[in-house]
Amino acid sequence: MGFWWVQVGIAVVAAIVSFFIHEQKKRLKLHRIPGPAPLPVIGNLHMLGKRPYRTIYDLQKTYGSIMRLWLGSQPAVVVSSPELIKEVLKDKDLQLAERPRGAVSRYVAYDLQGLSWAPYGEDWIHARKLCMRELLSPTRLRQFQEVRREDMLQYGLQPILDAAAQGTTVDVRTIVKRYLYTDMARMMMHKSKVDAKTVIALEDIGRAVVHLVVAFNLEDYFPIFRPLDLQGYKKTTKKVMKKYDDFVSKIIAEHRDRANGTAVKEDDKDFVDVLLSVPGIKSQPLSESALKNIILDIFASSADSISEAIEWAMCELLRHPEIMKKARVELSMVVGSDRLVEESDIPQLPYIYNIIKETLRFHSGSGLTVRVAREDVQIGGYEVPAGTFIFVAQWAVSRDPRYWERADEFDPDRFVKAPKDVHGISSFEFIPFGSGRRMCVGIHLGVIGTVLGLAQIIHCFEWELPNGEKPEDIDMDEDPGFTLPKLIPLNLLATPRLPPQVFQAYSLNV
Numbered sequence: 001m002g003f004w005w006v007q008v009g010i011a012v013v014a015a016i017v018s019f020f021i022h023e024q025k026k027r028l029k030l031h032r033i034p035g036p037a038p039l040p041v042i043g044n045l046h047m048l049g050k051r052p053y054r055t056i057y058d059l060q061k062t063y064g065s066i067m068r069l070w071l072g073s074q075p076a077v078v079v080s081s082p083e084l085i086k087e088v089l090k091d092k093d094l095q096l097a098e099r100p101r102g103a104v105s106r107y108v109a110y111d112l113q114g115l116s117w118a119p120y121g122e123d124w125i126h127a128r129k130l131c132m133r134e135l136l137s138p139t140r141l142r143q144f145q146e147v148r149r150e151d152m153l154q155y156g157l158q159p160i161l162d163a164a165a166q167g168t169t170v171d172v173r174t175i176v177k178r179y180l181y182t183d184m185a186r187m188m189m190h191k192s193k194v195d196a197k198t199v200i201a202l203e204d205i206g207r208a209v210v211h212l213v214v215a216f217n218l219e220d221y222f223p224i225f226r227p228l229d230l231q232g233y234k235k236t237t238k239k240v241m242k243k244y245d246d247f248v249s250k251i252i253a254e255h256r257d258r259a260n261g262t263a264v265k266e267d268d269k270d271f272v273d274v275l276l277s278v279p280g281i282k283s284q285p286l287s288e289s290a291l292k293n294i295i296l297d298i299f300a301s302s303a304d305s306i307s308e309a310i311e312w313a314m315c316e317l318l319r320h321p322e323i324m325k326k327a328r329v330e331l332s333m334v335v336g337s338d339r340l341v342e343e344s345d346i347p348q349l350p351y352i353y354n355i356i357k358e359t360l361r362f363h364s365g366s367g368l369t370v371r372v373a374r375e376d377v378q379i380g381g382y383e384v385p386a387g388t389f390i391f392v393a394q395w396a397v398s399r400d401p402r403y404w405e406r407a408d409e410f411d412p413d414r415f416v417k418a419p420k421d422v423h424g425i426s427s428f429e430f431i432p433f434g435s436g437r438r439m440c441v442g443i444h445l446g447v448i449g450t451v452l453g454l455a456q457i458i459h460c461f462e463w464e465l466p467n468g469e470k471p472e473d474i475d476m477d478e479d480p481g482f483t484l485p486k487l488i489p490l491n492l493l494a495t496p497r498l499p500p501q502v503f504q505a506y507s508l509n510v
């Protein structure tokens with residue numbers, strides 16, 4: 001008996017010692033990479049401040065384009081040159097195709113299923129293929145073109161016309177977001193109408209999920225606190241997810257009943273119909289939690305990024321009237337003044353597309369993109385152990401004068417002089433939708449949503465700041481988070497630019 005305990009004791013001590021040796025080796029390997037000296041326990045967390053993407057921009061001037069940081073006990077490597085970004089997102093994409101598993105992501109993501117937070121593997125590959133091929137492909141999106149058009153009229157333009165008639169201001173982001181949430185709800189759950197209460201409930205859930213996922217959670221950097229839920233995030237996440245689950249379960253049950261009665265025609269299918277009809281892995285049906293998570297992923301990732309980009313673009317157009325003028329010349333040549341902008345106009349609006357590109361560069365949709373090393377890997381000639389977080393410093397590279405002429409100026413014409421596309425294949429200094437295996441699945445809808453949304457509101461309305469405020473006084477600070485939205489919402493007065501009969505021809509009230 002006594003001997004048995006001695007053996008167990010020796011095994012435990014040996015395990016602890018080997019763990020510490022392993023950790024020490026990991027630290028030694030990482031310390032070859034330049035980086036600021038870490039403090040005991042907290043590492044470099046104290047240096048990062050409220051806006052880590054900006055701090056990183058400053059730090060890389062001292063430490064170079066590959067830099068090591070310690071976030072509490074979590075090692076991290078930051079890359080901030082196009083060459084190293086290419087190495088991470090393209091050349092070593094497979095070894096780095098993991099996302100961090102934050103303490104709350106397990107609860108947000110139905111035990112890490114679906115897309116954004118799912119570990120690299122069969123389930124994630126399958127979910128991604130479903131999104132790219134079945135839900136967000138150009139063919140499927142074309143099927144919903146009429147739905148998007150109706151929603152833009154009713155939930156986008158009509159509230160602006162109402163505010164214009166009453167002389168009240170419009171919160172640009174909120175209006176665009178409400179219209180997009182309605183639109184996503186219809187594409188995903190009901191092709192007919194969705195009531196305002198449902199849209200507001202979904203918006204609240206989406207906002208809460210994004211807030212929880214980006215919140216600074218002590219447990220992610222000090223695993224010792226994991227069982228304690230000190231900041232209460234796990235508890236809140238479970239509450240929010242219960243709300244979402246009740247909501248989405250009802251929708252799925254309704255869809256199942258409908259599918260059991262009569263077969264839904266291909267053209268009438270919404271996203272839930274599609275997900276219920278496609279096989280999962282090895283021809284098993286897609287699990288209900290994977291389905292729920294794919295829907296949540298798409299909701300939480302889509303409306304915010306598009307509406308925030310449009311709001312930033314509007315700030316820049318107000319601050320640069322000459323750019324607004326050029327955009328309107330393009331609109332008057334392509335669209336004229338006797339109709340609204342249609343999705344089919346987008347290919348003829350390259351200047352407005354360049355305004356969107358420049359907005360995504362300058363107000364970089366995501367400050368830092370993050371991956372995790374799935375195995376030991378070499379980056380920039382340094383050894384990086386498995387489990388290390390790899391940050392791609394998108395904000396830093398977008399503002400770096402080594403890669404951009406007059407980097408601090410907003411200039412859509414830079415994309416005429418030196419064309420770059422948004423697909424993250426060739427120009428790694430410009431990766432607004434990321435790149436590689438974990439690149440944004442909504443890129444096609446993201447481009448349609450931003451270009452069409454911006455074109456429509458500047459075609460239909462004149463915009464000015466209320467109370468005699470001047471464009472140069474617009475606060476341009478961003479709210480740090482996932483997508484860096486404008487910190488203070490942009491409120492503007494709108495006046496219709498087109499004759500009333502044009503709006504009336506689309507059943508809008510002027």
Ligand code: HEM
Binds near residue numbers: 136435446
């Ligand atoms: C202006 C619009 C948008 C921007 C700037 C944007 C940007 C991004 C970025 C930078 C990433 C991370 C990519 C990486 O790690 O390499 C991402 C991921 C993602 N985006 Fe978007 N996005 C936009 C619109 C959308 C839309 C409309 C949807 C859905 C309909 C969407 C769904 C997703 C999802 C699900 C992921 C996670 C993919 C994965 O981990 O496999 N996004 N997006």
